[in-house]
Amino acid sequence: xxxxxxxxIIEELLAFEEQRTTDMAGQDHEYHNPVSVYTDxxxxxxxxDRIWYRTPLAVGHVGExxxxxxxxxxxxxxxxxxxxxxxxxxxxxxVNVCRHRGTLLAEEPEGRANAFACPYHxxxxxxxxxxxxxxxxFGFPAVASAKDDYGLRELWxxxxxxxxxxxxxxxxxxxxxxxxxxxxxTDLRDLGLxxxxxxxxxxxxxxxxxxxxxxxxxxxxHTKFTHRKTIYPVFLSNVAKFDHFGPHIRCVLPxxxxxELRHIDRxxxxxxxxxxxxYVVWPNTMIAVLPEHAAVWHVYPDGVGHCTLHxxxxxxxxxxxxxAEQETWKKSLKVVQKVKREDAERFLSIQRGLESxxxxxxTFGRYEKAISWFHQSIEEALTRDH
Ligand code: FES
Ligand SMILES: [Fe+2]
Numbered sequence: 001x002x003x004x005x006x007x008x009i010i011e012e013l014l015a016f017e018e019q020r021t022t023d024m025a026g027q028d029h030e031y032h033n034p035v036s037v038y039t040d041x042x043x044x045x046x047x048x049d050r051i052w053y054r055t056p057l058a059v060g061h062v063g064e065x066x067x068x069x070x071x072x073x074x075x076x077x078x079x080x081x082x083x084x085x086x087x088x089x090x091x092x093x094x095v096n097v098c099r100h101r102g103t104l105l106a107e108e109p110e111g112r113a114n115a116f117a118c119p120y121h122x123x124x125x126x127x128x129x130x131x132x133x134x135x136x137x138f139g140f141p142a143v144a145s146a147k148d149d150y151g152l153r154e155l156w157x158x159x160x161x162x163x164x165x166x167x168x169x170x171x172x173x174x175x176x177x178x179x180x181x182x183x184x185x186t187d188l189r190d191l192g193l194x195x196x197x198x199x200x201x202x203x204x205x206x207x208x209x210x211x212x213x214x215x216x217x218x219x220x221x222h223t224k225f226t227h228r229k230t231i232y233p234v235f236l237s238n239v240a241k242f243d244h245f246g247p248h249i250r251c252v253l254p255x256x257x258x259x260e261l262r263h264i265d266r267x268x269x270x271x272x273x274x275x276x277x278x279y280v281v282w283p284n285t286m287i288a289v290l291p292e293h294a295a296v297w298h299v300y301p302d303g304v305g306h307c308t309l310h311x312x313x314x315x316x317x318x319x320x321x322x323x324a325e326q327e328t329w330k331k332s333l334k335v336v337q338k339v340k341r342e343d344a345e346r347f348l349s350i351q352r353g354l355e356s357x358x359x360x361x362x363t364f365g366r367y368e369k370a371i372s373w374f375h376q377s378i379e380e381a382l383t384r385d386h
Pocket of ligand 2: 216222
């Protein structure tokens with residue numbers, strides 16, 4: 001983000017803090033989100049079909065693929081994916097299914113492999129997806145003479161600003177990735193996250209609809225209550241600046257010390273130093289940017305009431321290599337884990353609340369407008385002519 005934009009946002013935040021208010025521009029009323037949005041199985045099917053298969057999804061960070069053969073597996077709806085770095089350094093995505101009789105190929109969540117041998121009859125594929133070996137291939141004369149036709153099904157896959165994007169339906173996205181990501185893509189590029197180190201990776205299944213983790217993150221109205229002992233002492237509660245760029249969202253959540261900038265020359269203002277900037281790379285990724293750190297969540301739907309959260313932290317290489325600062329960043333990552341647990345408690349509880357029948361709709365306040373944006377983008381994608 002250029003410095004002029006940082007200054008503009010900081011000025012707005014300082015004004016909000018002074019006037020004891022926050023960003024509600026453009027949102028004059030509450031937004032009512034029907035509970036069926038989270039619980040209706042046919043709605044869920046439509047989301048998978050119209051959004052998850054047809055949108056470029058961020059599925060990982062380049063730091064997860066340090067060498068040729070580094071790979072990761074995951075599932076988008078019914079499509080199992082294998083994402084792997086090749087000898088030519090390119091990261092590719094394939095449908096993780098053997099071309100012989102359809103067994104799932106790589107079974108581990110991540111690892112490194114020179115080649116991928118199917119567990120059933122050992123048809124073996126290279127890191128580039130090409131079929132390399134068929135045991136006793138005299139039984140498959142046509143396959144043996146046309147191995148090129150039996151490589152793994154390759155999917156559209158690109159890197160952008162350190163993140164790996166895949167589209168699961170086998171097509172290229174309608175728009176070039178940079179255009180699609182808009183200003184969020186530019187911000188991520190400016191942050192230089194591509195050279196960060198990936199740490200603390202985990203995958204956790206949760207019995208909640210995939211949209212709830214986003215609802216939980218997209219406001220700081222809850223900071224004072226849910227995170228009273230963890231981040232409330234450091235961050236302002238319910239003072240924020242929200243923007244959206246197409247369906248992607250940026251929330252700037254200021255630290256208390258931002259108020260000290262009133263006495264410091266504008267040329268020295270730095271937004272990253274004074275806030276957490278939370279990006280939603282719609283529809284499946286949240287990136288919380290802190291000074292020299294980031295926390296990343298990729299969310300995947302497993303069913304109307306189930307999702308899996310892939311989490312990892314990113315750390316600036318300089319910080320990671322600094323002996324002196326090790327204790328500080330380890331402590332800071334511990335706080336991230338604690339906050340993560342506090343938020344998870346809330347979304348697990350909300351899912352139970354949704355299923356109780358107590359509410360026909362959830363109510364988002366004016367300063368919860370980023371949650372409304374997130375849901376409106378889903379609504380638009382479901383109603384758009386494809
Ligand atoms: S199904 Fe993979 S080798 Fe037979
Ligand atoms: Fe939270």
